[in-house]
Amino acid sequence: MVLNNIEKLLEKYDNGETTLQEEQQLKHYFTNETVPPHLESYKAMFTYFLVNEKEQFTKDVPLQSKRSVSFYTKWISVAAVAVLLIGFYFKSNVFQQQDDLGTYDDPKVAYNQLVQSLELISSNFNKGTEKLEYLNTYNKGVSKVGYLNEMDKTTSLIFKK
Incomplete structure (x- = not known):
């Protein structure tokens, strides 16, 4: 009876229809009990998921100070505005100089x-x-x-x- 229930849950799992509680049941089944040979491939997958849940990142991540980030951000934004203004200036001058559009009288x-x-x-x-x-x-x-x-x-x- 338990095996039939597990096979139904696996079918739901393969279709993406399981709830979190049902997935917990599958993880518990595949880590604690002996598994029939035709379900061995699922055992490796669910034990991996269970071990992965317990993993934690313990290293410190060095962060930059807010002052240095905001300082560079301000100057990069000023440089971007300057580049845009120069681009608009040269673009408008180019169009003003070209009056000949290739028309014939x-x-x-x-x-x-x-x-x-x-x-x-x-x-x-x-x-x-x-x-x-x-x-x-x-x-x-x-x-x-x-x-x-x-x-x-x-x-x-x-x-x-």
Whole structure:
């Protein structure tokens, strides 16, 4: 009866549905009693958990004084604000100097420039697609292999046992 209860608790434990009291029961069972062979893997895990609960950190942790931490914090924050202000200043000056946005006053000149740009893009794109022409020959070969499949189907129908 106890073994059935423990197996039910283990199933709940594996599904993550146990309460803290049920987990304590499992730890107690696996540390005090002899465990059946099919539950040996759980024994190592639960004894580890029990030993881990009793572990304590006993070393002293040296802490810095509040004065040194606040002193560095103040100067780091002052330096960060200075860097931000310098960045905003230079960023605003750069945008003020650039008034030319690449616009054209004459629509014909703008149209001709656009046509030239699109022709350049098109020619480079066509060079890239020429390299893909080999894929067409590959597709033709694959379709011919498909005919072999059809032949295999018909021969299997003819020689069907």
